[in-house]
Amino acid sequence: FNLDCSDVFLIMNIGFMLQNFLFTSKDDKSTLKAIDFGLSDYVKPDERLNDIVGSAYYVAPEVLHRSYGTEADMWSIGVIAYILLCGSRPFWARTESGIFRAVLKADPSFDEAPWPSLSVDAKDFVKRLLNKDYRKRLTAAQALSHPWLVNHHDDMRIPLDMIIHKLVKAYICSSSLRKSALRALAKTLTVAQLAYLRDQFTLLGPNKSGLISMQNFKTAVLRSSTDASKDSRVLDYVSMVSSIQYRKLDFEEFCAAAISVHQLEGMETWEQHARHAYELFKKEGNRPIMIEELASELGLSPSVPVHVVLQDWIRHSDGKLSFLGFVRLLHGVSSRAFQKA
Template identity: 30%
Template sequence: MGCIAPKSKNTQKKTSDDNLNSKRDGFQSSRLIKVESKDQLAFHPSLFVGRRKGNIEEHYSFEKAIYAGSYGEVRLASNKITGLKRAIKTISKENIGKDTKLRARFFTEIEILKQMDHPNIIKLYEFYEDDSNYHLVTEYVPGGELFDYIIKSKMLSEPIAAQFMRQLLSAVAYCHQNNIVHRDLKPENLLIDAQSHEATLKVIDFGLSAFFDSKVSMTKKYGTSYYVAPEVLRRSYNEKCDMWSCGVILYILLCGRPPFNGSSGPQIVRRVQKGEFSFDSPSWEGVTPMAKKLITRMLDYDPGTRISANEAVQDEWMIYNASTIPRDENIAQISLQNLKTFRVEQKLQRAVLTYIASQISNKEEIKKLGEAFRDMDTNGDGKLSKEEVLEAFYSLGGNGFSQKDIEDIIKQVDVNNSGFIDYTEFIMATARKESLLCIENLDSAFSAFDEDGSGKISAIELKNIFGKELIATDEVWKDMIAEVDENGDGEIDLNEFRTMMQHIFDDRP
């Protein structure tokens, strides 16, 4: 739901949300990377989010409607090959085709979701197009909205509220570091995988999101009245508008009602414009000063002094409450041991592992590994630095590790050459061998790479898959094939493919 605003006579230069979004209309990749040799190849999960033509029902069995709106619906479906559950958002071309701004926002949402690699942001797997509709195939989150959990619970204890907020703020920090602003954060746009205080939270609905330029103010008025920041109503704002929304959400989690309430939309907006709130109700009597201080910093009327997402994740209230949550030491130990022994030399192996980890991994195992990832990610930015990995080893008794040891680990795991261990890279390096490389996963991955269904993977097929973002000569793709082509025919058959992958973790339990 968006705020309705009168026409503006503002004549300042075109804003970042207009400029950057218009560049991405039509689902064009914004990250073309030139590669001179096989050794320079780097793989990101976005490479596998393909735009596919044809009938989606040939690949998915639809089960039930989850949500229906004015522009389309979201349905639960199962992949016919893997059996994995997916939520599929179907948008009618007729509904958005005549509105160029709406169409631009739609393709911006796809481009943003493609780039996301974070445990608390909804994952986009595929994008289908037929004569009448677009279909976004996304992660299925069975627990429903955080909003429903709030209604059921009325208000949450501080440790539970902190657990949800840390996940939310980590996702927001990750977005802001990648120059993405959400602009419609609210409990209805936060899904949880179970109606439980131990649930994993996922941020959804990037339909009002934008790529932003930190040097240029945004002016489009978007958001929902209870959660919209006052500077958005003034039509001059930056990414800190998301932090105001987070402050409103935390306020609601701890007392069960919004800080800016009213009997109508206009009344709520007037109170937001004033920015005045209080902790005077009886609901706040047992809440700690630390929690109130954090909310006050989030609801700072001045965006210039308002707390950032990175700062909020490391706030004293967040750190204190995180320390009260029991850690699964066994998962942490196994994760670090697997990180230490991860060795993959061949480029095709790295590409296939990235595909499996991002597209078809075991959901229950991912949930546990995601918790281990969040524990290691002490600054909450959605990626692991050398310092964080080293600290994780120290905290579990690995005092014999040096900076050089950690650099070697990151060099092995960092398949996209970012200098950090990203979320999918962590899953790829720490998952159990029998889970990651089961026959079902390998056969599904082989089918994805064997685009023409010939029973063999060719250099041309690798070029078709990766050439959308990685610009390389034909020799690079041929070298990638030759590295694992046992019989020298210039292609990879299923047996060669399975052999290549099953030798990866020979020393892993």
């Protein structure tokens, strides 16, 4: 499971399947290697591809929708893990079109043997890779940090996760109200989730005061770069100069900034996280707020009918943010999103 360089330099494989993993010899301690990188290429962070490629059994739903990124490779890894654990494919049909329909519509079974006898961590690992919403899927770095793998490998090397760059950048540009909501959510994270964030924070090389900035991403990527990664466009991505690059974050605020709300939503414990965070937010950050002020906080344009789209965000009893408004605030919103709705 050696996807570390793929996540730092964003190499897309689009060819992960069981038959493309071979042992170098028949020895019991033989090295397992991946082969056939014919479809592999460097991609920009957030770049979406549209060619339908890959094997039907391993193809991700978003590939069939002709809009996909590196998350599609993680789906394929989930399919491989499913097959290795139970011996059958998660999606099956007699025809290729039938397989595609199953990938888009069906849910893999975790009820039949041997799944009931497998560990909770093993099932969680596979389920979080086979999430049809690519935004809720584990990244390579998160998969390598998952308890199911970490508990069996003491020397697991965790790579820098480029999703952190995107999340931290969005956090710094967010309103003070959203930052308060994310700080409350960060206080509900589990030990395992905090361990992953601690690893990422350490990889960024905080200064003697325990602080990092956006500049640390450039330094960390340069430190990890090799001759083979010269074609990578990640270096350009993290080198963009902006007014936010020197904003300093300690570990506590980094945790709030680096949370992927979409991924937390994909977990079975999401409701508990959200409810607990809302209770903390009510004590520390919630206050009466007018709809017009909320619209200004969210940066909505005058063309958005704020009294219509934000009416459920505020409680009528005391004028404070409702639970629904809190959850939507965690995601971040834009005028464009409201206009689409």
